[in-house]
Amino acid sequence: MGRTEIKDIGEFRLIQRIRDRYSKPSEFVPRGIGDDAASLNFPPNHLLLVTTDTLIEDIHFTLKSTIPYLLGAKSLAVNLSDIAAMGGIPRFFLLSLGIPKGYSISSLDRFYRGVSQLAESQGVFLVGGDLAASSKFIINGVVIGHCPPDQVIYRKGAQPGDYIFVTGPLGDAALGLEILRKRGLRPSDFGANGKTRGKDKELLGIIRRHLSPPARVREGRKIAELACATAMIDISDGLLADLRHLIEESQVGANLWLDQIPRSEAFEKWAPLYHLRPIDLALSGGEDYELLFTAPKEILEDKLSRSREIDLPFYPIGEVTPHSKKLSLWTKEKKGYSPSWLGYDHFRGPPKRSLKKDPQHS
Amino acid sequence: MGRTEIKDIGEFRLIQRIRDRYSKPSEFVPRGIGDDAASLNFPPNHLLLVTTDTLIEDIHFTLKSTIPYLLGAKSLAVNLSDIAAMGGIPRFFLLSLGIPKGYSISSLDRFYRGVSQLAESQGVFLVGGDLAASSKFIINGVVIGHCPPDQVIYRKGAQPGDYIFVTGPLGDAALGLEILRKRGLRPSDFGANGKTRGKDKELLGIIRRHLSPPARVREGRKIAELACATAMIDISDGLLADLRHLIEESQVGANLWLDQIPRSEAFEKWAPLYHLRPIDLALSGGEDYELLFTAPKEILEDKLSRSREIDLPFYPIGEVTPHSKKLSLWTKEKKGYSPSWLGYDHFRGPPKRSLKKDPQHS
Helix, strand or coil: CCEHHHHHHHHHHHHHHHHHHHHHCCCCCCCCCCEEEEECCCCCEEEEEEEEEEEECCCCEEECCHHHHHHHHHHHHHHHHHHHHCEEEEEEEEEEEEEEECEEEEEEEEHHHHHHHHHHHCCCEEEEEEEEEEEEEEEEEEEEEECCCCCCCCCCCCCCEEEEEEECCCCCCHHHHHHHHHHHCCCCEECCCCCCCCEEEEHHHHHHHHHHHCHHHHHHHHHHHHCCHHHEEECCCCCCCCHHHHHHHHEEEEEEEEHHHCCCHHHHHHHHHHCHHHHHHHHCCCCCCCEEECCCHHHHHHHHHHCCCCCCCCEEEEEECCCCHHEEECCCCCCEEECCCCCCCCEEECCHHHHHHHHCCC | CCCCCCHCCHHHHHHHHHHHHCCCCEEEEEEEECCEEECCCCCCCCCEEEEEEEEECCCCCCCCCCCHHHHHHHHHHHHHHHCCCCCCEEEEEEEEEEEECCHHHHHHHHHHHHHHHHHHHHHCCCCCCCCCCCCCCCCCEEEEECCCCCCCCCCCCCCCEEEEEEECCCCCHHHHHHHHHHHHHCCECCCCCCEECCCCCHHHHHHHHCCCCCCHHHHHHHHHHHCCCEEEEECCCHHHHHHHHHHHHCCEEEEEHHCCCCCHHHHHHHHHHHCCHHHHHHHHCCCCCCCCEEEHHHHHHHHHHHCCCCCCEEEEEEEEEEEHCEEEEEEECCEECCCCCCCEEEECCCCCCHHHCCCCCC
8 A cells, every 4th residue: 555645635525624634523523524614502691702823834834844643642742722812611622734746645644633633632623624735834823712701811901010820940941942953853753643752751751742732721711710810811922022022902001020930840951962052042932831810919929828629830021010010021130121122923923132142044 | 026935925914915915804803913822702601603614736726727716716705605694693703715826926916916805895803814835726725604592504404294495596606616727727717806807707607606605694594583494504506405415314305397497598598509408407516505405494584574674595405204205306397307427426436427427527
């Protein structure tokens, strides 16, 4: 049996295959793949939440430096993360692909397995999508979720005096990307199911943070249920860029305490070997997909202390200030800090300033 | 003032621009563009309907043979059509674009004007999307709608003895594409707002059917409210391909009466000049976006006669047969007919057979 390619199967048998294998019927899905639109049961009295994200080959990823399973999982995770950042419950997923005609069916199956295993673990149903031939691999994901109206958390709402929290260490994903750029991905690094396989477990763990980010859905729900967060966003563009989005929507300023930003042990060990200013990976690297939220410190601590079952790490990393104060970064020694780059803009790329200052980018 | 390009504005100012101009707040949209996900009010006790379609430059369209306004409108219309084919009410729209960095802001504005004018006329709200740089122009649209559960119409449900109906003439869109291929688009053909401007009104009308298809939302709702259609689909891949989808889902066969397939006057006049077998444009050309549905003939006629306000053309073009009969095509003289091609498959392109038989494709 030779290698079977997409063009050998054709569009309609491919849709049938995806439908049979990865789109199971359920009480939530009267009709999923196989009709003009999916028809879905929606919980009454909830707000509907919808988000979409596109990943394009050679812009967001290269086929050489990931594996299909992890790419599939990531295409769902980045969308789940947006629902998590609203405090919502993700429920339905649509996945549209532009696929090169010579792409293999077995790779596509691994891609969908990556999608469906994450989907199952989160109680999310694949209910539709669109397939087309394309010179580049293009992925568009849509997640639909819901939330009780009194629990939804927006980017706006942060108040001066609130503390700023993150749900986990930052910088690993950006470091993973740096390592991938320099070391490359080796065939022995990951199994077809995305499990790390090589010897360098710690290094591969960092790479994996970039290739298959988490989606803090459980954390987002807990924060929503605690009902004291005033604003929330997920960290996809980078801590600075996303904090800026939050304070702009909330019309406030912020002090950020650099020494309080949580970093993983692996990060502390490997980052200095791959980047001149590790803190800038944590500040501007993006794709960590931790949640960033604001809340009155005492109320949050009080609520946390009274709900014993909650076992969630919240790291305070700064405080909300009045609008006129803008965003300020402070070192442990209470000195102001200017990062060497500010995050990625899709149409401009990394800012020129960083290219000059950081020899590793040249 | 020089020509402003996407890269001069950058991602975040572009999002702000789209939000300010094309995404108005409303009672349905507590929060649209500008957060991690849109939060939306959903009517209680309705089924949620979701569909997505991708248009990729040089696969689905070329920038040379359309104008931004009509491309924008089409990217919404093809999704509205899928909601119409369920009998649903479209309500929300998400639009993700991959845009070449050198694309001009004024073209992008015209694109969004095409989107938003159709959206307004249909009561649909632009609530989100994603923007990325891309070598090709890539459009992914998502429409979310709703429908009372007892009115939704699926592809499955057709019964032997039902008649097969379409809502309008077929073949114009495919003919429009043929004309575009041979004649090309001229700068004088359409104004920036998509209005036909040249002398050849009739010819441009046919081209326009391809560039900016209708979405039969009103017709879909009327069919749903009549509550006698047993199955429905929109004609996007071509009459034969989509009828085949419908009968496969319904596990039935069908007789199609070729002489009953409605064709426009303009089609009858121009098609013979551009295609050897005009009937094959109507059968296999695709993109007409008329609705195809099945219903018991007497009940439909009875209901139509009793609801005077309904002014909708329903053309009977065949009948549903038992599953064993498959799909048969009949001429006026009751002879069987084999079309020269069967419709487009995204990963295989047009079947070889058509390329051999039809010299105009070579």
